[in-house]
Amino acid sequence: MEQLRFEYAAGAPASHRVLVGVVGSGDLEVIIEPGEAGKTSIDVTTSINGYGRVWDAQLNRVFSAEPRAAMKIRIHDFGATPGVVGMRLAEAFEALDGKEPT
Numbered sequence: 001m002e003q004l005r006f007e008y009a010a011g012a013p014a015s016h017r018v019l020v021g022v023v024g025s026g027d028l029e030v031i032i033e034p035g036e037a038g039k040t041s042i043d044v045t046t047s048i049n050g051y052g053r054v055w056d057a058q059l060n061r062v063f064s065a066e067p068r069a070a071m072k073i074r075i076h077d078f079g080a081t082p083g084v085v086g087m088r089l090a091e092a093f094e095a096l097d098g099k100e101p102t
Contacts, residue, residue, distance in 0.1 A: 004044040004055055008063040010070035013037055018095045021088045028080040030092045035070035046077040058082045062089055069096070 013034040021029040035041060040063060044055055073092075080088070 002044075002046050002049045002052070004046065004052055006042040006044070006056065006059050006063075008040045008042075008059075009067055010035065010038055010040040011067050012069060014069040014071045014096055016096070018092050020091045020095060023076045023078050026079050026081070027084060028075055028077040028088055030088045031074040031076075032092050032096060033072045035072045037070050040068060040071045040073065042073040042075065044075045044077060046075075047079055048077070054082065055085075058085050062086065068093070 013036070014032060015034065017034070018032040019029070021027055023029045042059060042063075046055070075085075075088075077085075
């Protein structure tokens, strides 16, 4: 298991907590909680060692384009592909914007 940490600039804190996905073969779980204003922190626990650069590239694509709400994000990965990572993050952001806490 490898532990990775990333930080990005952000706006105001997210409004509520969100949980999407499952920890299982080829999938991942994303947990979002409101964060400290101005900062999003992402902690990734992955079963694939040595993929820090891949995670960095994937998360930069998602978080560098435009500032999002400030969040504390925990990702528990069990070998997900970058496509699954993007899909789960999009699903989590939709749930965050959907006004329905999960």
